[in-house]
Amino acid sequence: MNLKNLLKTIGPGLLWAGAAVGVSHLVQSTRAGANYGFYFVWILLLANFLKYPSFEFGTRYATATGKTLVDGYNKLGKWAIILYWILTVSTMFAIQAAVTIVTAGLVGSVFHFSMNINTISAIILIVTMIILILGKYAVLDGLIKFIIVLLSLTTIFAVIKAFSLGYHPNPEYTRIFDFSNPIDLAFLIAFIGWMPAPLDISIWSSFWSVAKQKDTGYHPKLKEALLDFNIGYIGTIILALGFLSLGALVMYGTGKQFSPKGVAFASQLIEMYTHSIGKWSYWVIGIAALTTMFSTTTTCLDAYSRVLKPTTNLIINKKETKEGELSIFWMSVVVAGALILLFFFSKNMRFMVDLATTISFVTAPFFAIVNYIVVTHKQMPEKHRPKTWLRIYAWIGMISLTFFSLFYIIWKFF
Numbered sequence: 001m002n003l004k005n006l007l008k009t010i011g012p013g014l015l016w017a018g019a020a021v022g023v024s025h026l027v028q029s030t031r032a033g034a035n036y037g038f039y040f041v042w043i044l045l046l047a048n049f050l051k052y053p054s055f056e057f058g059t060r061y062a063t064a065t066g067k068t069l070v071d072g073y074n075k076l077g078k079w080a081i082i083l084y085w086i087l088t089v090s091t092m093f094a095i096q097a098a099v100t101i102v103t104a105g106l107v108g109s110v111f112h113f114s115m116n117i118n119t120i121s122a123i124i125l126i127v128t129m130i131i132l133i134l135g136k137y138a139v140l141d142g143l144i145k146f147i148i149v150l151l152s153l154t155t156i157f158a159v160i161k162a163f164s165l166g167y168h169p170n171p172e173y174t175r176i177f178d179f180s181n182p183i184d185l186a187f188l189i190a191f192i193g194w195m196p197a198p199l200d201i202s203i204w205s206s207f208w209s210v211a212k213q214k215d216t217g218y219h220p221k222l223k224e225a226l227l228d229f230n231i232g233y234i235g236t237i238i239l240a241l242g243f244l245s246l247g248a249l250v251m252y253g254t255g256k257q258f259s260p261k262g263v264a265f266a267s268q269l270i271e272m273y274t275h276s277i278g279k280w281s282y283w284v285i286g287i288a289a290l291t292t293m294f295s296t297t298t299t300c301l302d303a304y305s306r307v308l309k310p311t312t313n314l315i316i317n318k319k320e321t322k323e324g325e326l327s328i329f330w331m332s333v334v335v336a337g338a339l340i341l342l343f344f345f346s347k348n349m350r351f352m353v354d355l356a357t358t359i360s361f362v363t364a365p366f367f368a369i370v371n372y373i374v375v376t377h378k379q380m381p382e383k384h385r386p387k388t389w390l391r392i393y394a395w396i397g398m399i400s401l402t403f404f405s406l407f408y409i410i411w412k413f414f
Contacts, residue, residue: 013232020197022296033247058202064384093337105262169253193361260350
C-alpha cells in the first residue's frame with residue numbers, strides 16, 4: 001500500500017474515532033478511574049475486545065459492496081430494517097441529549113458562561129445543524145483529523161506527567177468495586193454501553209465509508225479500509241486508557257468526587273490536566289476537550305440524518321428524495337427531541353449520560369447479531385466474507401453481549 005492511497009483512504013476511521021471519543025472517554029472512563037482506580041482497565045479492554053468484530057463489519061461491508069449496512073439490513077428482509085428504524089428512533093434523543101449536555105458543560109466551564117446549561121445545549125444544537133447543512137461531510141472529515149491528534153498528544157503528555165508524580169491513593173478514601181452493589185453494577189452497565197462506543201456506530205461508519213468513496217472517487221481495497229478503521233479503533237482504546245489513568249492518578253483516593261452537573265464536571269476534568277502539566281495548559285486542554293465533544297455532537301447529528309433518510313425511504317418503499325430534503329427533516333426531529341428531553345426530563349448530566357449508555361448496552365446484541373448475518377450472507381462477495389477465526393471471534397462477542405444484556409434486564413426488572 002503506497003502513502004498516496006493511504007491518505008485517500010484515511011477519514012472514515014477517524015470519523016468513527018471522533019464519534020467514539022466523547023462521553024465514553026471524557027466522562028465514563030474518567031469517572032471509572034476516579035471512582036475505582038485502575039480496576040476498570042480489564043473491563044475497558046474486554047468491552048473493546050468483544051465489540052471489535054461488530055464494528056469492523058460496518059467498514060468491511062461498505063468497502064466490499066459500495067453499499068451501507070442499511071442496504072445490507074434491507075436485503076435480509078423488511079423485518080431487519082424496521083427493527084433498526086425502531087431502535088434508532090427510540091434511542092437517538094437520549095444519545096444526542098447526552099453528548100450535547102457534556103459539550104454544553106465544557107462550553108460553560110471554558111468560557112465561564114452563567115446561562116443555563118440547557119440554553120447552551122440549544123445553541124450548540126442549532127449551530128451544529130447549520131454547520132452540517134452548509135458543510136456536510138467535508139467539514140467533518142477535515143476537522144476531526146486535527147482534533148483527534150491534538151487531544152491524543154495532550155492526553156498522553158498529561159498521563160506521563162501524572163505518573164511521574166506517583167500513585168498514592170489514601171486508603172481512607174479508596175473504594176473497591178462490588179458486583180453485589182447496585183450502584184457499582186449500574187455504573188458497570190453504563191460504562192460498557194459506550195465503551196468504546198454504541199454499536200449502532202457500525203452503521204454510521206458504513207455511511208461515512210461510502211460517502212468518502214463518492215467524495216474522492218477512490219474505492220480502497222479492503223486491507224486499506226480496515227487499516228484506516230483499525231487506526232481509529234486502537235487510538236480510541238489508548239485514549240480511553242489515558243482518561244481512566246488520569247482519573248485514577250489525580251482523583252482516586254483523594255475523597256473528591258466528580259459533580260453530576262455539566263459545568264462543574266467539565267471544570268474538574270480540565271483541572272485534572274492542569275494538575276498534571278501545569279496551569280499554563282488550561283486553554284489548550286479546554287479547547288481540545290471542547291472541540292472533541294463538539295465533534296461528537298456534530299458527528300451524531302450528521303449520522304442520524306444520514307441513516308434515517310434512506311431507512312425511512314426503504315420502509316415506505318419511496319424513491320430517493322431530493323438531496324438534503326429528508327436529512328434536514330430528521331436533523332430537526334433529533335434536535336427537537338433532544339431539547340425536549342433536556343428541558344423537561346433531565347435531572348443532571350450524569351443522569352442523562354447513564355440513561356443513554358444503558359440503552360446502548362441493552363440494544364447491543366441486536367446490532368452484533370444482524371451485522372454478523374449481513375457480512376456472512378450471500379449478498380456479500382465471498383472473498384470479503386470474514387474468515388473462520390473472525391467468525392468465531394464474532395460469535396464470542398455476540399454470545400457475551402447477549403448474556404450481559406439479558407442479565408441486566410433480569411437484574412433490573414425481576
